[in-house]
Amino acid sequence: MSIGRKLVKVMRDPWILLRKATSPLIERRKAAMDLEQERARSIRFLSEHFGVDAAALHDEYWSSAFASWYLRWYQELGRLVRDKETSSHFDLVTLYMLVRALRPEVVVETGVNYGASSAHILAAMRENGGGTLYSIDLPKPRPPGAPSQDFLVPPELSSSWRLILGDSRDELPGLLRTLGQIDHFHHDSLHTVQHMSWEYATALEHIRYGGVLSSHDVVVPLSLQNVFETFCRKHGLPYGVFRNVGIALCQW
Incomplete structure (x- = not known):
């Protein structure tokens, strides 16, 4: 990427500079987490709050054809792009188990x-029987031949997916008004205090009782506010x- 393009990217998203500066601190915090303990905690949380056998859901995922498909295409993505910029597999499996446990009909993500x-999310919905x-x-x-936004989505799951291209500041309020009530909101867009707080608050008004607000990239250096x-x-x-995923239960 040229210097000019890098400057434009930073101007559009100043948070990039902070992420770059704090990335080593965040990675050290995540590395200090014992993955087996974190997985056990996530399984216990989901089992207790949703009345499911989350350990069985974890095993279900790893024995699924989808898991094998995803790993193959994730490796292919690594061949095509240097910076894959995707959630870790640990976090993705947590999200899968959450959707299986919640059994939502309507999910909104940014x-x-x-x-x-x-x-x-779509793979879990298929196992649930709909959504x-x-x-x-x-x-x-994206330059010609570059991976698209559906690169890691199996074609057979796309019929349950509605992809909206635009800024969440412009698109999210109207979408939520149209849907009225949703079961699950998942944030993984711009990670700034202001934007995350705004998305959480905007979505919370539309999440049903018993629904879920979840977020990726919730781990920050201890010196910064955990939004x-x-x-x-x-x-x-x-x-x-759990590692880098936050799950909140909307029980009010």
């Missing part, structure tokens, strides 16, 4: 990139954070 989280995912993502100029946890405490939402 942030798609190559479709990693979208694919896992529709509405995803909002910024339109991004997700702060929001949950402010609104009295029971929540859990």
